Amino acid sequence: MKYFDTLTQGAEQALTDRGVGLDSLLYCIKCDMDYEGMYYDTYVVFDSEKLYILSGYDRQIREKKKIRYEFDFRDYKEYSLSDIYELYVDRYRHTCRLMGKQKGCDSSDSDKHVCISRFSSGFSEKAEQFCHRYNLTVKKEAIDDSMLDERSPFCPKCHRRYPDPNRKYCPYCVKRSSLFRRLMEMFGDFKLQTASILIMMILSAALGIISPYFGTAFLYDRVLDAAGDFYGQILFAVLMMAGFRLMSGLFSTLYGVVFSTAVSKVMHKIRVKVFAAMEKLSLSFFTSKQTGSLMTRVDRDANDVYDFFCFIVPQGVTNIIKMASMVVLMYLLSPLLATCILIMMIMVFVSEIFFAKGQRRHWRATNLAVRRMQSNLNDAINGHRVVKAFAREEQEKSRFGKSLDRVYEADMARSVRYVKFDSSQWVIYSVGRALLIVLGFYLVIKGSIGIGELMLMISYFGMLWDPVYFFVYAGNDWSRCIDAASRIFEIIDSNPTVKPPVTPAEVPSEGLQGDIVLKNVSFEYEAGVPVLKDVSMNIEQGKFYGVVGKTGAGKSTLINLISRLYDPTNGEIRIDGIPIKDIAFEDLRRSIGIVSQETYLFMGSIADNIRYARPDATIEEVVEAAKNANAHDFILKLPDGYDTMIGSGGVSLSGGEKQRISIARALIQKPNILILDEATASMDTRTERKIQNAIDNLKKGRTIIAIAHRLSTLRDADMLCVIEHGEVKETGTHDQLIRAKGKYFELYKLQAEALKTIGVE
Amino acid sequence: MNEYKQTDFQIDSLRILDVNELHFTRLDSGYLDLEYKGNRYEQVSLTRLQPFYYLDTYISVSFKNDEDEWIEIGVIRDINDMSKEQRDLCAEYLQFRYYVPLITKVHSIRDNRMGYLFIDAETTAGRKRIAVNDWWTNFRVNNSGMLTVTDSDGNKYYIPHPEEMDRKSYRKLELFM
Ligand SMILES: Nc1ncnc2c1ncn2[C@@H]1O[C@H](COP(=O)(O)OP(=O)(O)OP(=O)(O)O)[C@@H](O)[C@H]1O
Numbered sequence: 046m047k048y049f050d051t052l053t054q055g056a057e058q059a060l061t062d063r064g065v066g067l068d069s070l071l072y073c074i075k076c077d078m079d080y081e082g083m084y085y086d087t088y089v090v091f092d093s094e095k096l097y098i099l100s101g102y103d104r105q106i107r108e109k110k111k112i113r114y115e116f117d118f119r120d121y122k123e124y125s126l127s128d129i130y131e132l133y134v135d136r137y138r139h140t141c142r143l144m145g146k147q148k149g150c151d152s153s154d155s156d157k158h159v160c161i162s163r164f165s166s167g168f169s170e171k172a173e174q175f176c177h178r179y180n181l182t183v184k185k186e187a188i189d190d191s192m193l194d195e196r197s198p199f200c201p202k203c204h205r206r207y208p209d210p211n212r213k214y215c216p217y218c219v220k221r222s223s224l225f226r227r228l229m230e231m232f233g234d235f236k237l238q239t240a241s242i243l244i245m246m247i248l249s250a251a252l253g254i255i256s257p258y259f260g261t262a263f264l265y266d267r268v269l270d271a272a273g274d275f276y277g278q279i280l281f282a283v284l285m286m287a288g289f290r291l292m293s294g295l296f297s298t299l300y301g302v303v304f305s306t307a308v309s310k311v312m313h314k315i316r317v318k319v320f321a322a323m324e325k326l327s328l329s330f331f332t333s334k335q336t337g338s339l340m341t342r343v344d345r346d347a348n349d350v351y352d353f354f355c356f357i358v359p360q361g362v363t364n365i366i367k368m369a370s371m372v373v374l375m376y377l378l379s380p381l382l383a384t385c386i387l388i389m390m391i392m393v394f395v396s397e398i399f400f401a402k403g404q405r406r407h408w409r410a411t412n413l414a415v416r417r418m419q420s421n422l423n424d425a426i427n428g429h430r431v432v433k434a435f436a437r438e439e440q441e442k443s444r445f446g447k448s449l450d451r452v453y454e455a456d457m458a459r460s461v462r463y464v465k466f467d468s469s470q471w472v473i474y475s476v477g478r479a480l481l482i483v484l485g486f487y488l489v490i491k492g493s494i495g496i497g498e499l500m501l502m503i504s505y506f507g508m509l510w511d512p513v514y515f516f517v518y519a520g521n522d523w524s525r526c527i528d529a530a531s532r533i534f535e536i537i538d539s540n541p542t543v544k545p546p547v548t549p550a551e552v553p554s555e556g557l558q559g560d561i562v563l564k565n566v567s568f569e570y571e572a573g574v575p576v577l578k579d580v581s582m583n584i585e586q587g588k589f590y591g592v593v594g595k596t597g598a599g600k601s602t603l604i605n606l607i608s609r610l611y612d613p614t615n616g617e618i619r620i621d622g623i624p625i626k627d628i629a630f631e632d633l634r635r636s637i638g639i640v641s642q643e644t645y646l647f648m649g650s651i652a653d654n655i656r657y658a659r660p661d662a663t664i665e666e667v668v669e670a671a672k673n674a675n676a677h678d679f680i681l682k683l684p685d686g687y688d689t690m691i692g693s694g695g696v697s698l699s700g701g702e703k704q705r706i707s708i709a710r711a712l713i714q715k716p717n718i719l720i721l722d723e724a725t726a727s728m729d730t731r732t733e734r735k736i737q738n739a740i741d742n743l744k745k746g747r748t749i750i751a752i753a754h755r756l757s758t759l760r761d762a763d764m765l766c767v768i769e770h771g772e773v774k775e776t777g778t779h780d781q782l783i784r785a786k787g788k789y790f791e792l793y794k795l796q797a798e799a800l801k802t803i804g805v806e
Numbered sequence: 807m808n809e810y811k812q813t814d815f816q817i818d819s820l821r822i823l824d825v826n827e828l829h830f831t832r833l834d835s836g837y838l839d840l841e842y843k844g845n846r847y848e849q850v851s852l853t854r855l856q857p858f859y860y861l862d863t864y865i866s867v868s869f870k871n872d873e874d875e876w877i878e879i880g881v882i883r884d885i886n887d888m889s890k891e892q893r894d895l896c897a898e899y900l901q902f903r904y905y906v907p908l909i910t911k912v913h914s915i916r917d918n919r920m921g922y923l924f925i926d927a928e929t930t931a932g933r934k935r936i937a938v939n940d941w942w943t944n945f946r947v948n949n950s951g952m953l954t955v956t957d958s959d960g961n962k963y964y965i966p967h968p969e970e971m972d973r974k975s976y977r978k979l980e981l982f983m
């Protein structure tokens with residue numbers, strides 16, 4: 046038994062106790078609720094004879110690092126497969142029921158429905174698949190699990206289900222340190238730089254630590270002291286001090302430069318990788334609720350990582366070197382004083398940590414308020430048309446005002462807390478310093494330390510604060526960087542759900558011809574919500590194929606499958622006899638031109654938008670395509686003709702104008718298969734006619750699939766097909782369908798009647 | 807059922823059901839059958855129009871036709887207008903249909919800084935560790951102050967009045983609202 050959940054040992058025992066043979070079990074799911082909705086573990090399993098339902102509670106017992114499960118038994122039931130002849134999932138709002146259909150007692154009775162178990166709706170996909178397999182087993186039909194193998198829904202480490210089975214990403218098991226290592230590996234190409242940077246960092250830190258020596262111990266003991274070997278050479282002392290400082294600064298600038306160029310290169314590498322990964326990802330990644338928001342912050346994430354490496358890492362390294370060597374030096378000078386200083390440091394450090402923790406709360410509140418304010422602002426700006434149209438300016442103003450107030454309050458609370466804490470810290474620091482000096486002079490008088498050495502200690506004491514403060518706050522930056530890196534790697538690592546073929550099939554250089562065959566194709570965007578059901582159709586090469594159906598019927602979905610933006614959940618699509626999964630993306634996209642329902646134009650000139658699919662097209666071809674698409678005339682009226690900039694910030698076009706440009710974009714590709722999804726819906730009838738003529742011209746040797754609500758658009762279609770609720774209801778020529786008096790006839794009658802009402806026949 | 811067969815150009819409009827004519831029966835399977843003005847509907851579904859605000863008022867009643875489409879029979883203005891027995895039937899059905907665990911206490915919230923929040927919470931259905939991805943989109947506060955949490959499996963949890971929870975729980979939650 047491989048799918049879908051595994052029985053715990055206790056549960057296995059409970060089943061064996063009731064005479065269930067574990068080896069013959071086929072599938073198992075674990076549900077999380079009892080009928081009243083309390084969290085209980087219910088296992089539903091079946092073999093080829095019976096369905097078993099075991100409920101109870103899996104109790105975790107920790108024993109010396111090992112986790113053992115014990116099963117508190119509660120209830121057990123079994124049905125024979127012939128009794129419950131079908132399972133299905135009954136969905137409620139947030140929970141579902143696994144239901145079984147039972148034959149009525151005598152033949153006159155209708156079917157009885159029995160509730161098998163209950164679970165949170167998150168389990169529904171698994172349950173649907175379980176039901177499907179149960180039903181096939183009842184009917185003694187073959188079961189194909191190959192789809193499941195690819196997407197094993199469990200994390201190999203912790204055996205928990207992945208939140209999203211399409212992405213093998215387990216939030217429980219990702220280690221932060223491994224992320225950091227991966228980031229560091231990106232620096233692998235820069236070994237020389239890294240080594241030289243490290244040397245320069247050490248030099249800079251060492252020189253920085255030595256320089257105060259010349260201003261203190263050296264000055265007092267060897268220059269100002271009549272017995273000193275540099276007696277009177279004050280200029281020399283000053284020069285030495287300045288020189289060391291200068292050298293230290295020089296090295297730190299130098300490594301800064303080398304370092305930031307290396308980081309920039311690495312970041313560039315990461316950005317290129319992320320973008321390449323994004324382009325490779327399937328459409329479903331962008332539309333998914335769990336991952337959609339990753340994309341919106343990719344760039345900010347890259348910046349966070351950049352900042353961390355450019356500013357935090359070098360500072361961290363130098364600060365560690367500085368701190369360690371200063372502490373050692375201080376102990377060499379005076380262990381007593383050094384210990385006092387160290388204790389003070391630790392006290393300050395700990396209190397700062399506590400403060401920072403609380404402060405993080407405030408930061409978070411502030412960020413939240415700012416974020417809320419920004420989304421309010423965005424809303425008002427993007428929706429300004431609606432706001433104005435309904436004259437709700439005052440309402441928006443007060444809404445925005447309120448969110449501003451929240452930002453202000455959060456900001457104030459944070460700042461006040463900071464000021465209070467900071468001043469108290471300052472008092473402690475001053476008192477501590479004073480005590481230190483008093484103690485120091487006492488030691489000088491006693492003769493256990495020289496005055497110069499004391500001065501050196503005091504200047505180290507001052508220098509120690511920077512590293513301390515740095516380490517208090519570096520933790521934040523570190524986790525922000527790792528946070529960002531995890532999202533970046535998540536994108537880089539995710540596997541596309543629609544995979545390119547390993548060994549692409551041979552496609553002639555003139556592209557695919559367009560014999561499209563769909564065999565029992567089913568599809569669902571979200572598990573358990575079938576959008577296409579068992580669709581089979583035959584589209585012949587060189588024919589004009591029309592698809593009609595109500596809105597939401599699944600027409601665009603059909604197109605998405607043919608152009609392989611998604612893969613069907615079941616069934617197969619072939620073009621020219623080649624399974625679509627074996628056709629290389631380039632060949633497929635080269636042969637198929639799509640004008641989709643949602644027109645999207647890129648930022649850039651009109652000419653560039655038209656030749657998007659074929660950037661090497663000459664301007665003549667561009668104009669030709671635009672003429673065919675009836676776009677030429679309106680383009681000429683624009684201020685800069687074909688060079689007019691469109692997209693955000695450029696000229697805005699009307700809905701019909703945009704559609705015409707996207708038709709031109711598809712036409713210039715001269716594809717063998719042309720797909721038009723409501724391509725002329727926003728145009729007036731005259732323009733539509735013209736475009737239709739253009740498409741007619743194109744028809745020779747091309748396969749055209751057109752979706753339209755207006756039946757007149759499809760008057761030239763060789764074949765028509767009506768889709769309803771994801772099923773093909775009718776296919777045939779216009780005349781056949783009219784004679785059949787089915788769905789198409791109804792639609793046709795409706796539209797004809799509508800024309801009649803305005804006096805057209 | 808003829809009354810509700812879609813005639814092609816009929817304008818849809820709000821149809822308030824006559825509570826005195828409604829007669830629901832509950833089957834063992836938990837489904838409801840309905841008799842209304844001489845018509846029988848099997849396995850009807852009750853849907854709250856405003857599930858956040860009004861639990862007993864404005865309940866839509868619909869059935870599945872032969873083509874598997876849900877067709878609305880009408881809307882019950884207030885189930886309290888029905889006979890006690892009928893009212894209880896409906897209320898129980900609605901409660902079942904809209905069942906969602908309520909979070910009663912928050913033991914801890916941990917942000918793993920990788921886009922996930924782990925909430926160790928006590929719910930009306932028992933204790934549970936809830937993993938929430940991208941809390942910014944999956945924590946929702948509605949106008950009446952109710953917090954809705956959607957976890958990474960797609961399960962939902964409610965907190966009707968977060969500010970009325972114990973202080974410790976509230977302080978933990980507050981940061982995410
Ligand atoms: N990305 C998606 N995720 C989930 N569901 C989707 C998605 N895209 C479409 N759907 C659903 O699939 C169903 C079919 O959608 P589709 O776009 O194929 O309809 P259509 O026949 O093209 O309709 P229209 O005539 O309005 O364009 C709809 O119920 C829709 O809500």
Ligand SMILES: [Mg+2]
Pocket residue numbers: 600601602642722
């Ligand atoms: Mg569509």
